[in-house]
Amino acid sequence: MKTSGLTELEAVLAVARRRSFRAAADELSVSTSALSHAVAALEARIGVRLFNRTTRSVSLSEAGAQFVQTVAPALATIQTALDQAGSFRDTPSGTLRINTSAGAARQVMSVFIAFLQRYPEMKLDIVTEGRLVDIVVEGFDAGIRLIDTVPQDMIAVPFGESQRFALVGSPEYFSRHKPPRTPADLARHRCIRSRMPSGVIYQWEFERRGEVVRVDGEGALTLDEPNLMLAAARASLGLAYLTEWNVNADLEAGTLVRVLEGWTPALDGLCLYYPGRRHVPAGLRALIETIREHADANKGGVARKTARIKRRSRT
Structure with missing residues (x-):
């Protein structure tokens, strides 16, 4: 979990996204008990229950749904400010969460290795799955897919051959x-x-x-x-x-x-894609540059410019 002083809010938003304390704990790299305590502490402080819990499911209460709707954009703005401030560091640091398919991950593993060797203070959390997810809703910084499957209005960095x-x-x-x-x-x-x-x-x-x-x-x-x-x-x-x-x-x-x-x-070949409406963190910018350099060196010079995707996913 990020140590930004906003851990309780991050915990609530993660549980709201995942509808599971265990899945949210895995996303934030904390124990389930620590996550549960963070959420309980916030509920106790504001005096309302944010989640309805049973042995089989977790869902937002009415108060929780309103709370998340208000807090989510505010927390995103704060995180953007932190990322912007961090971009002045000489060496990028932090964690990038990337969603991709298993086949695409195997193809770009050499890029991930080169990135981590170049930026030892960075961490990559790679999640592979066949289904195409909403990377914003699911809390990912970027995705890697075939270009013609990327959702509409994403910024794409093409790399690799057709x-x-x-x-x-x-x-x-x-x-x-x-x-x-x-x-x-x-x-x-x-x-x-x-x-x-x-x-x-x-x-x-x-x-x-x-x-x-x-x-x-x-x-x-x-x-x-x-x-x-x-x-x-x-x-x-x-x-x-x-x-x-x-x-x-x-x-x-x-x-x-x-x-x-x-x-x-x-x-069309693979691309890394990310939302165009948000500030690009220093770590993601560094990964983009590593991808471009790798493409230039190994694929005969794939176009370096990014593009805004206009296709809709076929799946």
């Missing part, structure tokens, strides 16, 4: 099934289906010479995690549709074979 999907299967699978020559041929194949974080089954997207085809393949297995899909494809359970980054090692080793390569479209 991504492509790959349709793959094992050599054993293709010894028993004729490789598809067009997306229409997939009707005769077993497909490892992909469930998106929203719960919708993802339709495989193919494109060639302006022709766009979406396939909702049939198969006995539906999964929501790329590593599980890879394992299933290696085990010859069917064809998997994954990003090149996930399958390149298998393609090089020969454990998977790619098909319909001419039909798989390119996607």
Whole structure:
């Protein structure tokens, strides 16, 4: 929990966001008992109950909801002032909370390592999950996602090369099934289906010479995690549709074979994104600069300017 003298208010807002004392304690890196005592102390001092607690749930009381609505923007303003004052330090310090997917985190791990080596007083709290969250509501400083999934009106820092999907299967699978020559041929194949974080089954997207085809393949297995899909494809359970980054090692080793390569479209690469309506803390500015330097050194010089995202999330 931040040692800014505002710990009780931060505790209340964290519990309000998470609807759980345990989850809020994890977010603030304190024990559940310490968080509970902080909230109880504030309730005792102002003489009202802010939360309705049961053994199974935590919810804001009427007084608590009004309190949070009033305090949240005021505390954000105070935190902005603290960040602005801290930006005059020679070395950034503090904690950055980043929300991303597991696959994106693996791709940018070298950037995180370089950042922490350069700024030893900084800490990174990386949360990986498939679903796209509201980083402001969930208390994150920034997110890292594919550009075309970033919510509207965020400031984005693009980095990394464009991504492509790959349709793959094992050599054993293709010894028993004729490789598809067009997306229409997939009707005769077993497909490892992909469930998106929203719960919708993802339709495989193919494109060639302006022709766009979406396939909702049939198969006995539906999964929501790329590593599980890879394992299933290696085990010859069917064809998997994954990003090149996930399958390149298998393609090089020969454990998977790619098909319909001419039909798989390119996607925009990754970006770090953050709200444009707030002051950018010194630590986040330092991470942005590290990302840009890494992109220039390793990806042939990705554009350095930031951009305001105008797309809406597809999920």
